[in-house]
Amino acid sequence: MPYGKVYTALKRLVEKGWLIEVEGFPKRYLPRSPKEAVKIHRNFLESKFAEAEKAVVEELEPLFEAKDQTEKPQVWLITGFDKVTARACSMILDAEREIEVAIPMLFPGLEEVLAVFKSKLGYSSLKIKILGSPDVVRSLPLYNSYDVEIRLVESMFGGxxxxxxxxxxxxxxxxxxxxxxxxxxxALAEIAHTYFDYIWKSAKPLGTN
Structure with missing residues (x-):
């Protein structure tokens, strides 16, 4: 592996709190205790989420406030794997242009959702973007589709x-x-899209090191 990539990886681990950089030349790195590292890494993730939250609020709050209040939002709370899966499948089938999906982990019903994706791709030009953990991505049967973009992300706040x-x-x-x-x-969907896009830009495209 090129030295540049090694140092880049080490710097990321320092930034996330897993290593300590020791001054001097050549540079040396020491591991932190697991308890301290987990605490620092949690603070790192919280700061990233705060950045995303700030970006979403600053960009979309003016649009939301300016929007015609005569548009009555339909908001529903859905519980249970069957109902969540059914709603996801319905959204995919009704989509005309683009679907964005964030899948933080494997769950019952995922195979059914992916089957609907595959069926939809067979007769439409739907563009699909998927964010997933490494375990999720390994289970996706959509690698070879030109209309599907998949990116890896290690940590997600929900999906x-x-x-x-x-x-x-x-x-x-x-x-x-x-x-x-x-x-x-x-307006609510635009907020969800903006947060998805924020994570998408920093996620790793499938097939890159």
């Missing part, structure tokens, strides 16, 4: 799906008994 930037479902919890918020409202 969800955005359809045509006009409909969104946000997963608040996915383990054991999933809870999701679904909304068919352009």
């Amino acid at each position: 969800g799906i955005v359809s045509d930037k006009s409909e969104a479902m946000i997963l608040l919890s996915i383990e054991k008994n999933p809870i999701a918020v679904w909304a068919k409202h352009s």
